Amino acid sequence: MRSLITHLAALTPEQLSDLIAARPEALLPPEPATMAELAERLNAAPLIDVALLGLSRPELQIAEALAALGDGCDRAELAAALGVASDDADLDAALVRLGEVAVAWPDGDRLRTVPLGHVWPCPLGLGAPLSALLTEQRADDLRRIARRLGVPAGTQKAVTVRNLSAWLADGANVRKVSTTAPADTQELLHQLAWEGPYLDEPTYRYGRRTGPAQWAVEHGLIHVAAHWGAPLQMPCEVALALRGPDYRLPFDPAPPSAPTRPVDGESVERESASAAATALAGMVNLLEECGRTPVAPLKTGGVGVRELRRLAKTIGDSADHIRLWLELAMATGLLAPTEAGLLPTEEYDTWCDQQPAEQLTELLAGWLSSEGAPLHQPAGTGQPVPALVHTADGAAMPLLRAAVLRVTAGLPPGAAAADAQAVTTLARWRNPMLLDHLDDANGLVEGVWREAQLVGAVAHGAVTDLGRALATDQPEQLATVLDRLLPPAEETVLLQADLTAVVVGTPSRTLTVLLDAAADRETRGGASTWRFTPSSIRRALDAGSSETELLTALRDRAAGARVPQPLEYLISDTARRHGAILVRPVACCLRSDDPVLLKEILHARSLSTLGLALLAPTVVASTAPIAETLTALRNAGYAPVGEHPDGTVAVERPTRQRAVPLPRASDVVTAPLPLPGPYDPGALDELLAELFEDADESHPLSGYLIPTQPGPLATSEPADLARRLLRAAARRTSRR
Structure with a gap:
C-alpha cells in the first residue's frame, strides 16, 4: 500500500490524470482527498477485477507471473522467468500498460503489484515464494533442513531463512538434491511441480508425517503452514526448478494468426452507409407499426416468435432484424411496455424530428450499452427464442461489443476477418478474462458480429470508419463520419406521371407524414417510393384534408413545385366523389x-x-x-363520409398511441461496467453499481463506493482531481 502511495505521488499531473481516467472509479464521491484514499480504492478487490477485464493476454500473463514470483520481484528475475531480455520491448509495453491501470508499477529495481491473490490463488499452478513459506517455519525446523542440505544456519532465524532461500532459489541445487530422493518421493515432487502446489496429506504419526512427503519436508522441498493439519505446499522457486532449466513462464506478446481476406475500402464504406440507412428505416417502420398495433408480449416476458413473424411480414423485414430493432428501441427509450403492449414513447416523436445522423447516434449509444443479445442463438436449442429476453451474460454484453469493435479495428488496413470465428480467436487474445467467463463465447461473439454489420460498424468483415470511431471512443470523429454517411433528411419529393412519389435519401418527418397520409409506401431504403391510389387519396380526405389543401401541400414539397396532371385528376376526381x-x-x-x-x-x-x-x-x-x-x-x-349525430362530418384522424418511457441506464445506476479506456463522463454515472449491488456493508469501501440512490456520481474531471491530489501530497511532504 505504501509503495503504491509513493508511486502515485511521484507521477506527473498528466500521468496521474491518465491513470484516473483509466480507473474512473477514483472519481466517485466522496472524492479521495489524499493519495492514501486513492490507493485504497485502487487496491479494492472488485475494482482490481474491473481493471483486469480490459487487459490482453500478454498483459495478464505478466500480471500472473508477478503474482507467482511475489510482490517486489526483480525485473531481471521476471525477464529470466519469461525467457526474454530484461529490456525486451514487448515486456516494456506490457509493464507500461499494467502501470496505466495501477496493477503493477516499478519501485526502484523491483516491481510491485496490487493484491492479486483473489484472482490467482495459485498463479500458474505455483505456490507461495520461499521467503513467505520459510518465515512461517520454526527456527529449529529450519536449522535441521539447513544441516541436511549443507547450508550454513545462522544464530538468528532471519539469517537461516535468507541462506535457505538463496540455496533453494538455485535451480541446479534443487534438481541435484531431488535426484537423491526415494523413487516415490521423486514421483510426488514431479506431480506437485506441474499440478501443485498443494498436497492435502494431514496424516500424522507421533507428530511426524509419513509416506513419500516426509523426505521432501525434511529437505525443504515442500513446506507446511504453522497451524496443525494444514496441507503441504511446494514453494514457487522449487516448482520452477523441478519443471526444468528450459521451462519458461508463458508470454505471448504477438496476437494469434486468424484467417483474413483482402477487402476494398470504398466498398466497405458504401456498405456501411447502406446499412446505416437501412437501420434507420427499419427502426421507423417498426415503431410506426407498434404505434398502430401494440406488440403483445409473452406472459413469461419478451416478444414471441409468432409476433416477430407478424411484424416482419407487416413491414417487409426479417425476424432477425426485428429482434435487433426491438432491442435498440427499448435501449434508447423509444419503446416501452404498457397494459396494451409495447408502444412508442413520446421520445420517439422527438427522435423522428432529428436529422438522420443524430438519430443514428442515439441508436448506436443504445446498442453499445444494451445488455441484450438479440441475434444470439443459444447452443443446442435449434429453435428461435423470444426477443427482448436477456441472458445470464447480459452484464457482459457492452464489454463484448467494445471488445469485438477493438479487435476488428486492430486488423491491418485492407484486411477483413474471414468469419466470426476469426474474431472470436482474436477477442480471446485481446480480452481473455471476459470471454473465459461467458457461457457461450462463440455464439455471443457471432451475434455481436452480425449486429455490428446491421448498424454499419462492420462491413464485408472489416471495420468501417463508423466502427473505428466507436472503438476508439471519439465522439467528434463519430459525428463527422455520420454526417458523411447520412446526409440531412430530404425535404422534397419527385412526383411522377405514373402516380408514384420517389424520395432519394431519408425523407424528413413532415414529408413522411404527408406521403404516408396520401399514398401507399411501396419500397424503403436508399430510395423510398409511394404510390397514389383512389383509396390512399380518400384516406387523406377522410383525415380532414381538402382537395385544395392536399394539392398545395404536395406542390410545396414537389421537386420543381410541379404536380403531374394525372395526380391532379386523381385527387380532383376522388374529392368530387368524396362525401x-x-x-x-x-x-x-x-x-x-x-x-x-x-x-x-x-x-x-x-x-x-x-x-x-x-x-x-x-x-x-x-x-x-x-x-x-x-x-x-x-x-x-x-367514398362515404361518417357523420356525427348532429350532422357534422366525422373527421377520421389516425390515433397516436404513446407509452411512458422506462428509465434509461443514464438515469439510474444499473448499467454494466465499461472496459477501462478513455475517460467517458457519462459512463461514470453507471460505474460500479453492479459490482456493489449485493456488497456487504462491512466492506471497507462500502461507505463511499456503494451508491445509495440514483443520480450522477462523477463530480470532477481526471485532470482536476490529479492536480488536487498532487498538491495535497506536496503539502504533506513539506510539513514533514
Whole structure:
C-alpha cells in the first residue's frame, strides 16, 4: 500500500490524470482527498477485477507471473522467468500498460503489484515464494533442513531463512538434491511441480508425517503452514526448478494468426452507409407499426416468435432484424411496455424530428450499452427464442461489443476477418478474462458480429470508419463520419406521371407524414417510393384534408413545385366523389341527396350483409354499426363520409398511441461496467453499481463506493482531481 502511495505521488499531473481516467472509479464521491484514499480504492478487490477485464493476454500473463514470483520481484528475475531480455520491448509495453491501470508499477529495481491473490490463488499452478513459506517455519525446523542440505544456519532465524532461500532459489541445487530422493518421493515432487502446489496429506504419526512427503519436508522441498493439519505446499522457486532449466513462464506478446481476406475500402464504406440507412428505416417502420398495433408480449416476458413473424411480414423485414430493432428501441427509450403492449414513447416523436445522423447516434449509444443479445442463438436449442429476453451474460454484453469493435479495428488496413470465428480467436487474445467467463463465447461473439454489420460498424468483415470511431471512443470523429454517411433528411419529393412519389435519401418527418397520409409506401431504403391510389387519396380526405389543401401541400414539397396532371385528376376526381354518401349512426343510416346512388347501393350484392333498407328516397338504413358500414362501402368502391349525430362530418384522424418511457441506464445506476479506456463522463454515472449491488456493508469501501440512490456520481474531471491530489501530497511532504 505504501509503495503504491509513493508511486502515485511521484507521477506527473498528466500521468496521474491518465491513470484516473483509466480507473474512473477514483472519481466517485466522496472524492479521495489524499493519495492514501486513492490507493485504497485502487487496491479494492472488485475494482482490481474491473481493471483486469480490459487487459490482453500478454498483459495478464505478466500480471500472473508477478503474482507467482511475489510482490517486489526483480525485473531481471521476471525477464529470466519469461525467457526474454530484461529490456525486451514487448515486456516494456506490457509493464507500461499494467502501470496505466495501477496493477503493477516499478519501485526502484523491483516491481510491485496490487493484491492479486483473489484472482490467482495459485498463479500458474505455483505456490507461495520461499521467503513467505520459510518465515512461517520454526527456527529449529529450519536449522535441521539447513544441516541436511549443507547450508550454513545462522544464530538468528532471519539469517537461516535468507541462506535457505538463496540455496533453494538455485535451480541446479534443487534438481541435484531431488535426484537423491526415494523413487516415490521423486514421483510426488514431479506431480506437485506441474499440478501443485498443494498436497492435502494431514496424516500424522507421533507428530511426524509419513509416506513419500516426509523426505521432501525434511529437505525443504515442500513446506507446511504453522497451524496443525494444514496441507503441504511446494514453494514457487522449487516448482520452477523441478519443471526444468528450459521451462519458461508463458508470454505471448504477438496476437494469434486468424484467417483474413483482402477487402476494398470504398466498398466497405458504401456498405456501411447502406446499412446505416437501412437501420434507420427499419427502426421507423417498426415503431410506426407498434404505434398502430401494440406488440403483445409473452406472459413469461419478451416478444414471441409468432409476433416477430407478424411484424416482419407487416413491414417487409426479417425476424432477425426485428429482434435487433426491438432491442435498440427499448435501449434508447423509444419503446416501452404498457397494459396494451409495447408502444412508442413520446421520445420517439422527438427522435423522428432529428436529422438522420443524430438519430443514428442515439441508436448506436443504445446498442453499445444494451445488455441484450438479440441475434444470439443459444447452443443446442435449434429453435428461435423470444426477443427482448436477456441472458445470464447480459452484464457482459457492452464489454463484448467494445471488445469485438477493438479487435476488428486492430486488423491491418485492407484486411477483413474471414468469419466470426476469426474474431472470436482474436477477442480471446485481446480480452481473455471476459470471454473465459461467458457461457457461450462463440455464439455471443457471432451475434455481436452480425449486429455490428446491421448498424454499419462492420462491413464485408472489416471495420468501417463508423466502427473505428466507436472503438476508439471519439465522439467528434463519430459525428463527422455520420454526417458523411447520412446526409440531412430530404425535404422534397419527385412526383411522377405514373402516380408514384420517389424520395432519394431519408425523407424528413413532415414529408413522411404527408406521403404516408396520401399514398401507399411501396419500397424503403436508399430510395423510398409511394404510390397514389383512389383509396390512399380518400384516406387523406377522410383525415380532414381538402382537395385544395392536399394539392398545395404536395406542390410545396414537389421537386420543381410541379404536380403531374394525372395526380391532379386523381385527387380532383376522388374529392368530387368524396362525401357523396353520408353515414349517420343510428345503427345506422345512409343519407344522400342522390336517390339513384342509394338505389344502386341497395342492389349491390357485395353490400347484402349490411341489411340495407330504403327508409326514404334519400335515406337507407343499415343493420351494421357505422364503422362496419363505412368499411363495407369503401371496399365496394364507394367514398362515404361518417357523420356525427348532429350532422357534422366525422373527421377520421389516425390515433397516436404513446407509452411512458422506462428509465434509461443514464438515469439510474444499473448499467454494466465499461472496459477501462478513455475517460467517458457519462459512463461514470453507471460505474460500479453492479459490482456493489449485493456488497456487504462491512466492506471497507462500502461507505463511499456503494451508491445509495440514483443520480450522477462523477463530480470532477481526471485532470482536476490529479492536480488536487498532487498538491495535497506536496503539502504533506513539506510539513514533514
